[in-house]
Amino acid sequence: MKFTLIFSLLIFAACLIGFGQKKQHDMAVTEKGLIKITIMYPYAEGKTFNMAYYESKHMPMVAGYIGSNLVKYTIEKGLSGIAPDQPLPFMAVGTFYVKSLSEYQAAVGPHRDAIRADFANYTNALPVILVSEVIK
Template sequence: MQLKLILSFLLLTTCVLAFSQKKPSGKSNEQNIDVTEKGLIKISIMYPYTEGKTFNMEYYETNHMPMVAGFLGSNLVRYTIEKGLSSGIPNQPLPYMAIGTFYVKSLSEYQAAIAPNKDAIRADFANYTNVMPVILVSEVVK
């Protein structure tokens, strides 16, 4: 009975602690920087959906994106990986299979880090997709 009481108390304490933790909203846990911060540079790498094309999300998540993130060093604020589910318009095809996004502080530092590694980055495409990505570089406004 006493063991049951102790276990119940530990479970309750764990639940209270878990739910009382303040979750950061839109912030990078690593550097506590808000990714909606005006002036950040956002690099979106979008993989268009086309019938018969492939995309290995596991490889992309565990190998490709960490490799590229490593090239970016301290300029990198955060990166995200999204898996396309559907179009925003009913009965329309999926526009993108996946989108990888890097948030960086400086575009020139990003370009300087990517330039000497572009061949390695491109060569790795064959390990996870047969789709040529569309890349958009933008500035966070709000």
Template sequence: MKFKPVLTLLLLNTCFAAFSQDRPAHKEHQHRIASTEKGLVKIAVMYPYAEGKTFNMEYYETKHMPMVAGFLGPNLVKYTIEKGVASGIPNQPLPYMAIGTFYVKSLSEYQAAIAPNREAIRADFANYTNTAPVILVSEVVR
């Protein structure tokens, strides 16, 4: 019976050591991911929430974003789709219903790919939303 507290302490120390060793590797992994995106151009297409505005996430995910991604070709590194769930301030309205983000290597190649397809992209909006997006183009610094 005297061994029970010692065994418990030994198990706790082993668990603590195991978890504390995982943390630096996790930070290195995060840094590695961030550094692979550094220098990319990020195009965030944000759909503001407002009373009476709608957004069809299924259509956006399965039709619209793949269509636009296809226009971008090899310049596209990746794209993400986010669904708004809450405001960062409690009891405040949701700022955006959704955000679609494209990560590309070259802004000029992005613009050249989008220009001839601009009307097709805009015409497709009616298939999934009744709000006008806000677009932010930025460079990933970290």
């Protein structure tokens, strides 16, 4: 009976691991070809970032401007550098995944001043922006 229970748990664990791998693969397939707008907020002494505001106000505001072209967006909070003795490179990273770069630019262009003016509500850092295409 003990062997049966252990065997059942091992099978269950293998199924969970396999499910997780399939889900990651499916996600990569659905993102391939999307345009990714990554907004990175560099850490430096004296720089601040209000994650609660960014998550509840700023990113939803910009997502609303993007509209149906938006596939998804993510928000990341920086925790550390690659090694314990290295400084944090970025306080936060926001990412928008869109279907069309030209539609994105047309949607946010008229709101650029409002987007930039809102920076003061959550950070005193100047973001670094990368526009890329998801390959895999």
